[in-house]
Amino acid sequence: MNKIAIFVAIVALLALPYFGNNYIVRLATVMMMYSVLALSWNFIGGMAGYPSFATAAFFGIGAYVGAILQANGIFFGAAWFAAGLIALIFAAIMGRAILHLRGHYFAIASLVMVEVLREVVNTNDQITGGGMGMNIPILKISVEASGMLFYYSMFVVALLTLATASWVYHSKLGFGFRCIQQNEAAANMLGVDSTKYKTIAFSLSAVFVGMAGAIYASWVNYIEPPDVFDIFLTIKPVVMVLLGGMGTVFGPIIGAVAFLALEEIVWRNFLTIHSAVLGLLIVLLVLFLPKGALFFDYRQFFRGRKK
Amino acid sequence: MLYLQILLNGLLLGGLYALIAVGFSLVWGVLNVINILHGTFIVLGSYIAYFAHLYFGIHPFASVIISGSVLFCLGYVIQAGIINRVIAAPVLMTLTLTFGLDLLLNNAMLIAFTADYRKLILTDSLGSYDLWGLILPLNRVAGVGLAALLTFGLYRLLRDSNIGRAIVAVRMDREAATLMGVRVNRINAVTFALGALMAGAAGSIFSIIYPISPINSGLFLGKAFVICILGGLGSVPGAMIGGIALGVIESYGALFFGPEHSTTLAFVILIALLIFRPTGIMGRKGYE
Amino acid sequence: MKKRALFTLAVSTLFVGLQAVGGSSSVQAAEKTIKFGAPLPLTGALAPEGIKIQRGLNLWMDTANAKGGIKVGNERYKIKIIYQDYQSNTPRAVQTAEKLITDDKVNFLFSPFGSGATKAASGVSEKYGIPTIASTASSEAVYNQGYKYLFGTFTPNITLTQPLTNMVIAKRPETKTVAILARNDFFPLAIANVMKKSAAKRNLKMVFFEKYAIGTMDHSSALVQMKAAKPDWIFATGYLNDLILIRNQMSELGVKVPVLTMVAGPAYKEFIDGTGKLAENITSAAWWHPAVRYNGKGVMGKTENFNKLFKAKYNLVPDYAEASATAAGIIFQLAIETAGTLDHKKVRDALATMDTETFFGPIKFGANGQISSLKPPVFQIRGGKPLVVYPDVIKQIDLKFGIK
Numbered sequence: 001m002n003k004i005a006i007f008v009a010i011v012a013l014l015a016l017p018y019f020g021n022n023y024i025v026r027l028a029t030v031m032m033m034y035s036v037l038a039l040s041w042n043f044i045g046g047m048a049g050y051p052s053f054a055t056a057a058f059f060g061i062g063a064y065v066g067a068i069l070q071a072n073g074i075f076f077g078a079a080w081f082a083a084g085l086i087a088l089i090f091a092a093i094m095g096r097a098i099l100h101l102r103g104h105y106f107a108i109a110s111l112v113m114v115e116v117l118r119e120v121v122n123t124n125d126q127i128t129g130g131g132m133g134m135n136i137p138i139l140k141i142s143v144e145a146s147g148m149l150f151y152y153s154m155f156v157v158a159l160l161t162l163a164t165a166s167w168v169y170h171s172k173l174g175f176g177f178r179c180i181q182q183n184e185a186a187a188n189m190l191g192v193d194s195t196k197y198k199t200i201a202f203s204l205s206a207v208f209v210g211m212a213g214a215i216y217a218s219w220v221n222y223i224e225p226p227d228v229f230d231i232f233l234t235i236k237p238v239v240m241v242l243l244g245g246m247g248t249v250f251g252p253i254i255g256a257v258a259f260l261a262l263e264e265i266v267w268r269n270f271l272t273i274h275s276a277v278l279g280l281l282i283v284l285l286v287l288f289l290p291k292g293a294l295f296f297d298y299r300q301f302f303r304g305r306k307k
Numbered sequence: 308m309l310y311l312q313i314l315l316n317g318l319l320l321g322g323l324y325a326l327i328a329v330g331f332s333l334v335w336g337v338l339n340v341i342n343i344l345h346g347t348f349i350v351l352g353s354y355i356a357y358f359a360h361l362y363f364g365i366h367p368f369a370s371v372i373i374s375g376s377v378l379f380c381l382g383y384v385i386q387a388g389i390i391n392r393v394i395a396a397p398v399l400m401t402l403t404l405t406f407g408l409d410l411l412l413n414n415a416m417l418i419a420f421t422a423d424y425r426k427l428i429l430t431d432s433l434g435s436y437d438l439w440g441l442i443l444p445l446n447r448v449a450g451v452g453l454a455a456l457l458t459f460g461l462y463r464l465l466r467d468s469n470i471g472r473a474i475v476a477v478r479m480d481r482e483a484a485t486l487m488g489v490r491v492n493r494i495n496a497v498t499f500a501l502g503a504l505m506a507g508a509a510g511s512i513f514s515i516i517y518p519i520s521p522i523n524s525g526l527f528l529g530k531a532f533v534i535c536i537l538g539g540l541g542s543v544p545g546a547m548i549g550g551i552a553l554g555v556i557e558s559y560g561a562l563f564f565g566p567e568h569s570t571t572l573a574f575v576i577l578i579a580l581l582i583f584r585p586t587g588i589m590g591r592k593g594y595e
Numbered sequence: 596m597k598k599r600a601l602f603t604l605a606v607s608t609l610f611v612g613l614q615a616v617g618g619s620s621s622v623q624a625a626e627k628t629i630k631f632g633a634p635l636p637l638t639g640a641l642a643p644e645g646i647k648i649q650r651g652l653n654l655w656m657d658t659a660n661a662k663g664g665i666k667v668g669n670e671r672y673k674i675k676i677i678y679q680d681y682q683s684n685t686p687r688a689v690q691t692a693e694k695l696i697t698d699d700k701v702n703f704l705f706s707p708f709g710s711g712a713t714k715a716a717s718g719v720s721e722k723y724g725i726p727t728i729a730s731t732a733s734s735e736a737v738y739n740q741g742y743k744y745l746f747g748t749f750t751p752n753i754t755l756t757q758p759l760t761n762m763v764i765a766k767r768p769e770t771k772t773v774a775i776l777a778r779n780d781f782f783p784l785a786i787a788n789v790m791k792k793s794a795a796k797r798n799l800k801m802v803f804f805e806k807y808a809i810g811t812m813d814h815s816s817a818l819v820q821m822k823a824a825k826p827d828w829i830f831a832t833g834y835l836n837d838l839i840l841i842r843n844q845m846s847e848l849g850v851k852v853p854v855l856t857m858v859a860g861p862a863y864k865e866f867i868d869g870t871g872k873l874a875e876n877i878t879s880a881a882w883w884h885p886a887v888r889y890n891g892k893g894v895m896g897k898t899e900n901f902n903k904l905f906k907a908k909y910n911l912v913p914d915y916a917e918a919s920a921t922a923a924g925i926i927f928q929l930a931i932e933t934a935g936t937l938d939h940k941k942v943r944d945a946l947a948t949m950d951t952e953t954f955f956g957p958i959k960f961g962a963n964g965q966i967s968s969l970k971p972p973v974f975q976i977r978g979g980k981p982l983v984v985y986p987d988v989i990k991q992i993d994l995k996f997g998i999k
Contacts, residue, residue, distance in 0.1 A: 022697040051399040097582050103398045109581045112574050119571035131779040220686045222715030227685045279410025286404040316815035422642040424836045426869035444847030518836040522640050526810050561816030566807040567779050
């Protein structure tokens with residue numbers, strides 16, 4: 001039953017551009033992107049329990065790598081893949097440097113990474129355009145085709161991330177992550193190489209985000225440092241995962257959908273108080289539903305058993 | 308001569324920075340809570356000083372008492388009513404919670420005061436004093452002096468008063484403190500309130516130096532982070548040293564690397580410290 | 596449990612769907628309307644600027660509608676401006692622009708605030724062929740993309756810096772050196788770079804050129820270095836809070852120069868309020884000033900009339916950002932009335948061939964869409980008011996030197 005549900009969902013999403021207007025397609029593309037961010041953060045933050053604020057760093061790296069490559073004539077598809085790869089390598093290296101920190105210190109370090117990267121990009125204006133931003137050439141295809149291209153691209157990345165999440169969750173890797181989250185010292189004693197696993201988790205949290213960043217840059221055609229190295233690109237996925245259920249496979253997606261719905265409604269109707277509403281949502285979530293509003297026992301759901 | 312002037316500027320800046328960080332560091336070190344609201348508290352303190360000056364002609368240094376008191380009460384209520392419910396929760400929870408609260412408070416201030424920058428202009432500004440070729444901006448000197456006084460006051464409070472020692476006890480060992488009869492919940496609230504008080508006081512002093520707007524809250528918060536890591540958590544001397552160090556580093560950094568890099572320099576130092584010596588210059592361990 | 600998850604999912608999707616439906620089929624008014632999209636930063640760091648633009652646009656809309664609206668052929672259409680807040684976030688500005696076009700189906704578009712966001716969003720309007728007027732974009736980098744549907748009401752930055760430089764040298768020939776401090780942001784950096792060129796053209800020696808990061812809270816090192824270089828002229832760029840801080844710190848550190856120019860705060864009342872006596876003798880240039888005198892086609896009439904209407908509505912003296920927004924509206928109106936149709940291409944052509952005068956100044960666009968006919972006034976703050984020192988025809992006071 002559950003596999004059928006997933007299949008139906010995928011088919012419906014694939015067909016979306018054909019029966020939805022431009023607004024729906026655009027919204028769905030954002031939803032896919034949010035899903036990627038949330039699912040990716042879940043690797044390091046939800047499964048492994050390390051509060052990373054580095055999502056924005058990976059997104060920004062992906063966006064700029066994609067933009068720079070495309071500015072030099074590289075085909076956009078290749079640029080997007082390269083962006084993901086570079087983000088992954090960066091995460092692996094940075095991870096080595098900061099993953100030995102715990103709790104608050106790790107959170108701060110990952111946060112500061114975003115700031116430093118932003119300034120680095122700002123300064124190297126010969127390559128990145130610095131404060132004046134970068135333009136990504138507009139693809140010479142029709143508006144509808146363009147909308148569909150970016151929608152499907154994000155969709156594919158989201159699907160990849162989901163598949164990876166699902167695979168990891170059921171594998172020894174996922175088990176290792178959960179062990180680390182519960183008690184890292186004990187996990188080490190049990191033979192879980194926590195350093196290696198943490199680095200993998202951190203890298204996983206980077207690769208798809210990097211791709212999404214590159215696709216995003218091509219989609220909006222113009223990026224500047226404060227916009228892609230934006231702390232909200234980290235905070236929002238965290239809230240989404242909190243909404244949907246930390247450490248589960250589908251939780252982040254559900255959280256992403258719910259969050260996006262809320263965001264659209266608030267943005268349209270409450271012009272001046274939208275950050276207050278977001279703040280209120282966060283406060284209520286943390287106080288009353290720390291495990292996620294929609295937290296459900298994922299394994300039960302997929303075995304169709306009643307609890 | 309140039310170097311000396313820059314050193315002086317750095318020290319003065321550092322004195323102000325120390326005041327930003329001291330309340331933040333206390334809350335972090337004792338409660339293990341990263342108070343994202345801290346920057347917004349400072350801005351609120353500035354607004355209080357601004358309006359006190361505008362409507363009642365009160366000098367911002369005098370309105371330190373008003374901002375301090377208002378922020379103390381606000382902080383106490385927020386901690387006791389909201390934050391304390393999740394005080395035992397993992398780091399991520401409290402961080403996200405204070406982030407959400409900050410969004411709320413900041414947006415409320417935006418609606419109440421608008422984003423327009425205000426500036427408090429003193430009719431009888433102290434001006435500057437030329438000391439053998441070194442320029443001393445007297446308003447800043449007075450501000451730093453007051454900041455030092457406040458910080459020293461806090462230090463004595465922590466060392467000598469009953470409540471201060473209870474706070475330190477909780478910081479050192481929460482369980483043992485409970486066993487000793489310390490009402491930890493009350494201490495939590497008082498500590499947070501003290502942190503807010505220092506922020507409000509800082510805001511008052513800053514109102515004559517920086518333009519005031521809710522948009523600025525993030526800037527203050529960013530500095531507070533770096534200083535805490537530089538100087539070590541939960542210790543007043545640590546915040547002072549961290550603040551002064553940052554002020555001097557930024558000032559010389561601007562000289563040698565250009566003003567566009569001075570903030571990056573601070574962050575790079577922060578990362579380096581986190582990697583190699585997370586306990587900061589003072590070596591006092593925060594929570595793991 | 597799983598029911599709850601599915602239920603929430605369904606409800607969320609339903610909400611979104613409702614919004615989509617509700618949004619597109621906006622209530623059709625009984626009368627004919629022309630819809631203008633205005634993506635603005637109404638919240639966030641640029642909110643003060645966004646609100647200024649909104650004031651300017653609303654003044655145009657209300658005044659024009661009171662006179663019956665825009666004349667298209669034999670019919671009259673009311674103006675409807677659809678505002679959307681992009682929260683000072685540039686990518687969001689692009690999305691908002693696209694949403695206004697595809698979703699709210701606006702006929703025409705006003706650009707978001709600033710050169711950066713204008714450039715970003717211009718790709719969208721070009722893609723859909725929607726005539727767009729930018730009321731706050733001056734950098735040439737915005738207009739060099741070969742786009743046909745983008746027009747701007749600000750002349751290139753050099754039209755601000757060159758007359759200013761010429762003036763300063765004319766009135767004070769002993770001026771030899773200049774120091775530049777620029778915020779590392781699209782427009783402030785662009786105009787600083789252009790100032791470098793203007794200075795070089797007149798053989799001024801640049802003794803200092805530094806950028807400062809966005810969010811800098813202390814400029815003392817840069818100022819102390821500048822002081823040591825003993826420049827005749829300091830040129831500082833940034834936004835309101837930066838410039839207020841820089842001016843205050845200059846005073847604290849005893850930095851005195853004959854000429855101090857700041858872009859782009861001094862035109863605003865908030866700057867003068869924020870610097871008090873320190874604002875005296877600061878020079879600046881802008882694309883418009885309430886003291887200019889032009890005869891006006893369009894519902895605003897001549898400049899004095901515009902000032903009067905603005906004051907009546909907002910109890911404020913208008914500044915150049917607000918005036919530019921109103922001008923953008925007037926320009927659209929004139930173009931539509933000339934073309935006699937709402938057809939995008941015809942309106943676009945009417946804009947490209949426009950040659951007229953409004954309260955804002957003479958309106959003629961270059962081939963790249965940027966206005967080429969303005970003569971931006973240079974002004975100086977004297978007695979707490981910005982007074983025009985150039986061009987001579989509207990001069991209110993003579994340039995004075997000396998910053999304490």
